[in-house]
Each structure stands twice: as C-alpha cells, then as structure tokens.
Amino acid sequence: MSFPDWLEPIRQGAHTIRAQDISRFVPPEGSDARKGAVLMLFGEGERGPDVLLTERAHGMRSHPGQVSFPGGSIDETDASPTAAALREAEEETGLDPSGVEVFGTLPELWLPPSNFAVTTVLGWWKDPSPVAVVDPAEVHSVLREPIAELLDPQHRVTVVHPLGYRGPGFLIGDSKDLILWGFTAGLISKLFDHVGLTRPWDASVEQELPDYMFGLGQD
Numbered sequence: 319m320s321f322p323d324w325l326e327p328i329r330q331g332a333h334t335i336r337a338q339d340i341s342r343f344v345p346p347e348g349s350d351a352r353k354g355a356v357l358m359l360f361g362e363g364e365r366g367p368d369v370l371l372t373e374r375a376h377g378m379r380s381h382p383g384q385v386s387f388p389g390g391s392i393d394e395t396d397a398s399p400t401a402a403a404l405r406e407a408e409e410e411t412g413l414d415p416s417g418v419e420v421f422g423t424l425p426e427l428w429l430p431p432s433n434f435a436v437t438t439v440l441g442w443w444k445d446p447s448p449v450a451v452v453d454p455a456e457v458h459s460v461l462r463e464p465i466a467e468l469l470d471p472q473h474r475v476t477v478v479h480p481l482g483y484r485g486p487g488f489l490i491g492d493s494k495d496l497i498l499w500g501f502t503a504g505l506i507s508k509l510f511d512h513v514g515l516t517r518p519w520d521a522s523v524e525q526e527l528p529d530y531m532f533g534l535g536q537d
Contacts, residue, residue, distance in 0.1 A: 319419050321442055324367050324465075325360055331513035332422035332440050340508040343428040351428060351435040355399035356389030357407045358505070359418060361443030365464045369506075370449065372410055373459040373496065376530050383458065383531045385490065385498045387438070388413070399423065399437035411460045412452050417445030424509075429501060438505060463490050463498075465515075468506065474519035477503070478526055487525055497525060 321329055337344045345351045359370040376383045388407035396402035400423070404415040424438040451457045467473055468488050477487035477499040486507040487499040498506070510516045 319421075319442075319444070321419075321421070322362065322367070325442060327513040327515065328360065328440070328509065329421050329442075331509065332424060335424060335509065335512045337425035337427060339512055340424065340505060341427050343430060345426060345428045345435040349428070349433075349435065351433045353392040353399070354390060354434045354436045355392055355396075355403040355406070355439055356387035356436060356502075357403040357418075357439050357441060358387050358424075359407065359413075359441045359443050360465075361446050361462065363446075363462045363464070365462075365467075367465045368462040369465060369468070370407070370411070370413075370443070371461045371463055371490070371498070371502075372457050373461065375454065375456055375458045378456070381531075383528070384500065385461070385496060386500075386502045389436075400439050403437075403439040404441075410452060410457050411449040412447070413449050414445075414447035417443060417447050419444045424505070427501075427505075436501070461491065461496075469510065469515060469517055471517050471519035474521075475523050475525040476521050478524050480527075480532075486521075489525070497527060499527070 361368055371385050372388050374384045388410045389403050390406040392402040400420050407413045418441040420441045422440045426435050426437050428435050449460050473489045475487045477485055486503050487497055490496045490498050
C-alpha cells in the first residue's frame with residue numbers, strides 16, 4: 319500500500335511514539351478500566367490533507383458538544399481495537415470501513431475520570447466515502463478538519479476549564495467557533511510535536527469553554 323508523502327512522518331512517528339510522549343496517564347497494572355478505541359483517520363479532502371472529527375450532540379448528559387475522534391467502547395463482539403474503532407466510525411458518521419487502510423495504533427492511554435483505557439487507531443482514507451451525522455441524538459456534526467488549519471498558530475489556544483484544567487486547544491470549523499480540547503486535542507498536539515510538524519504558537523492565548531459544554535444554556 320502506498321501513502322502520500324505528507325502522511326509519511328505521521329505514519330513513521332506512530333511506530334516510535336511512546337505513551338509517556340503523549341500523556342502521564344496510562345492504565346495502572348491490574349486496572350479494571352473499560353476498553354475503548356477511537357479512529358484517527360487521515361484523508362485528502364477538498365481543502366487538502368485532513369482528519370475526521372465528530373462534534374457530540376449538545377444535549378447529551380456527558381461531554382455535550384465535545385469534539386473528538388469517532389470511537390467508543392470495545393464490545394465483546396469486536397475482534398480488536400481496530401475493529402471497534404472502524405465499527406464506531408461507521409455507526410457515527412456512515413463511513414465505509416473498506417475504504418480505510420489502518421497503518422498503526424498509538425499506545426493505550428487512560429482517561430481517569432471515566433476509567434477508560436483507549437487505543438487510538440490510525441488510518442489512511444484511501445477511498446473516501448460520504449460521511450454525515452447518522453444519529454442527531456448522539457452527533458451534532460461531522461467535520462473533515464484540514465491539517466494545515468490545525469497547524470496554523472492563529473488557531474492554537476490554551477483551553478482553561480473552570481475546575482482548573484489547562485491544556486492545548488484548537489479553534490476549528492469553517493468559522494473557527496468550535497473548540498477542540500481535552501484528550502483529542504492533547505493527542506493531536508503531542509503527535510504533531512513528536513513528528514516535527516508543530517509550528518511555534520502563543521500558549522498565553524487563553525480560551526474559556528462555552529456554557530453548552532457544561533449543560534448550561536439549553537432550552
């Protein structure tokens with residue numbers, strides 16, 4: 319399988335990056351953490367190289383409006399984290415998994431608040447299929463975010479959470495009015511750092527999260 323030149327640093331970096339290069343949170347030994355998988359899918363869209371993202375429905379009880387990779391729990395019927403990530407992506411966006419060439423996985427990371435041990439599956443969208451919201455009760459929008467936009471220093475911010483969390487964020491979407499933050503933003507940021515794609519940006523530029531992400535301001 320051949321890959322585009324722009325994807326080669328990411329493909330190679332996926333095999334050298336360590337868990338500690340991404341996060342200090344890894345599943346503890348003997349952990350009873352629930353297993354999950356997400357799909358970091360790279361493609362070439364109308365605006366150049368991009369990555370597939372979903373925006374959770376704003377009315378959900380947990381993480382409303384949060385932008386993330388397609389994914390979820392690994393079911394007993396899933397043969398592997400890869401199978402789970404592709405299944406979830408199909409259920410959430412209508413993606414045709416046969417058009418995806420999986421080229422690696424990132425080290426398993428732990429999300430302590432939800433006790434999830436998450437495997438990130440990396441794929442090349444060799445044969446793109448139409449994607450859109452499948453269930454509006456779960457997904458508000460599906461995005462193909464250009465990598466050039468993510469790397470633009472003008473779209474980089476430090477997200478500030480009322481509970482004290484501070485971390486890298488990206489302003490995304492056509493109007494740059496969506497905030498990519500948390501686990502997904504950290505993953506993208508650290509991977510780009512590892513493969514040498516990151517451009518210098520001003521971490522002193524802060525961005526607070528909108529009320530709808532806390533279940534406020536809903537009708």
